[in-house]
Amino acid sequence: MDERLIVALDVPNALAGLEVAGAIGDACGFYKIGLGMLTGGGLALANELKADHGKRIFMDLKLYDIGATIEAAVRGLAQFDLDFLTVHGDPHVVRAAREGAGGSDLKILAVTVLTSLDRADLDAGMMREGDLHDLTVERAARAFEAGAHGVIASPREAAAIRALPGSGLIVTPGIRPAGADAGDQKRIETPAAAIAAGADHIVVGRPVWQSSDPRAAAEAILASLP
Numbered sequence: 001m002d003e004r005l006i007v008a009l010d011v012p013n014a015l016a017g018l019e020v021a022g023a024i025g026d027a028c029g030f031y032k033i034g035l036g037m038l039t040g041g042g043l044a045l046a047n048e049l050k051a052d053h054g055k056r057i058f059m060d061l062k063l064y065d066i067g068a069t070i071e072a073a074v075r076g077l078a079q080f081d082l083d084f085l086t087v088h089g090d091p092h093v094v095r096a097a098r099e100g101a102g103g104s105d106l107k108i109l110a111v112t113v114l115t116s117l118d119r120a121d122l123d124a125g126m127m128r129e130g131d132l133h134d135l136t137v138e139r140a141a142r143a144f145e146a147g148a149h150g151v152i153a154s155p156r157e158a159a160a161i162r163a164l165p166g167s168g169l170i171v172t173p174g175i176r177p178a179g180a181d182a183g184d185q186k187r188i189e190t191p192a193a194a195i196a197a198g199a200d201h202i203v204v205g206r207p208v209w210q211s212s213d214p215r216a217a218a219e220a221i222l223a224s225l226p
Helices: 014-027 035-040 042-053 067-080 091-101 118-125 133-145 155-162 189-195 214-224
Strands: 007-009 028-032 058-064 086-090 109-112 150-152 169-172 201-204
Touching: 007 214, 014 028, 014 035, 014 042, 014 214, 028 035, 028 042, 035 042, 035 058, 035 214, 042 058, 042 067, 058 067, 067 086, 067 091, 086 091, 091 133, 091 189, 109 133, 109 169, 118 133, 133 150, 133 155, 155 169, 155 189, 189 201, 189 214, 201 214
Parallel strands: 007 028, 007 201, 028 058, 058 086, 086 109, 109 150, 150 169, 169 201
Antiparallel strands: none
16 A cells, blocks of 8 residues: 555544545555544544554644643653654754654654745744745754654655755645645645655645545545656
8 A cells, every 4th residue: 555645634523534534445544633633533533543444643733832741742642553743843842752752653743834834924923034945944954853753844845855964754735636726725736746856745635535536536646646
């Protein structure tokens, strides 16, 4: 099974998530469960998909807090046999998350700059001046130095991040098949372009689960990959 595709189950609750996963079947072996489903049974869904269906799980919580809190939170999450977990890419957060993960197989992925943001959004948030591409690559470099197993970045930065010394996993949201609606994403590319640029995994949500045939949508994405 080609696990480069991660389907984002950005649906309201665990029952809806199971329905989508059932419709996709063996066309996808890797699922993302995000913060929006945490109160809708997200951890229970992760456990069921992992234990009963043999799927890999990416828990996308984008944790951010003081180091002690991050370490405690990740230590607790590491008990759930998850595969990937996101934290913000600030070095102190990454280091604490690695401590919390301990000797588990949980991979810590650091968020660089959200794919729904552009330079104007960073300005509104009083973030440091500079080219968005360069800032993303610099945040990735610092996250790797702090011990991140991988980073979350838009596909437009994937090639530059892949060229960094000591780079690790690159997971790219902001993926839209040709002709698909961009939605709330601003820095997007096609699945094939993201993989060609150096991404290890692409994350696709609405173009799959909103499709009338989620399995066919997932298979079409996989067929387009180089």
